[in-house]
Amino acid sequence: MDKQHAVVTGASSGFGLLTTIELAKKGFYVTATMRNTKKQLALIAEAKRCGVKESIQVVPLDVTSNDSIIHLKDYIEEKGRIDVLLNNAGFAGAGFAEEVSLEEYRQQFETNFFGVIGVTQAILPMMRRQGRGKIINMSSISGCVGFPGLSPYVSSKYALEGWSESLRLELKSFGIDVVLIRPGSYQTSIWTSGKKITDKSLHKDSPYYNMMTKLEQYIEKGSTSFGDPSDVARLVVSIAVKEGTSLRYPIGKGVKSSILLKTILPWSWLEKFILNKLMK
Secondary structure, eight states, X not given: OOSOEEEESXXXXXXXXXXXXXXXXXXXXEEEEESOGGGGHHHHHHHHHHTOGXXXXXXXXXXXXXXXXXXXXXXXXXXXXXXXXXXXXXXXXOBOGGGSOHHHHHHHHIIIIIHHHHHHHHHHHHHHHHTOEEEEEEOOGGGTSOOTTBHHHHHHHHHHHHHHHHHHHHHXXXXXXXXXXXXXXXXXXXXXXXOOOOTGGGSTTSTTHHHHHHHHHHHHHHGGGOBXXXXXXXXXXXXXXXXXXXXXXXXXXTHHHHHHHHHHSOHHHHHHHHHHHHHO
16 A cells, blocks of 8 residues: 555544545545444545545444454555554543443443554554554543533543553654544534433432533533534644654643643632532
């Protein structure tokens, strides 16, 4: 393969779809993976519109299935190279901790955390033999700032942050960069697709019903100011072609200031601020 080869997980919508298109436009051959390949129609239509359909191959991948990951590994080895891996597949689970079962937490981690590990381990030997490569993990502002009612999602992203930090240190000497992207709120389907863990906290007899209702209202109210996900896709491409990278790339309205405030302010101030925002 003459072209650089990028693999994108969760490519059927949102950041994954847009990044697949942007990478192809930049000259990459892109393996666009998704759990349900019947959902590829939007991607293929956009690829045709942009004239890059021949540079994109859709491949089925369930990041929670070892057999599916092995199938992807065999496919990549047949291609002969892997330059960029974007671990983007994920969903956002919400609910208050008392009412979220251990099984629901496990389901969140199986996709958002263990799925990333499984896919990364599958491609690492080839990248290491090549002596080059970039592993870009889609984190979130939720990976450094917690929020009530979102603990399944928040905890999975915190885990991803710590694992990626260790991984970057392990792989740097092999010529492999590990990068975290920390988006804020964007107009994607992460809150409307996949498995959401909200049922119990939305029942009127739940002790958390009022808080969950206000949380949903707060998120909905802020949706008008959500960013354009194409900005995140373009950031991924810029990282993919960079010679040197940083570990973390925050992006989105208020993200850098939120991270800074968490770093410098006492927890008691942050706690009061967050709870006042939620309980208004």
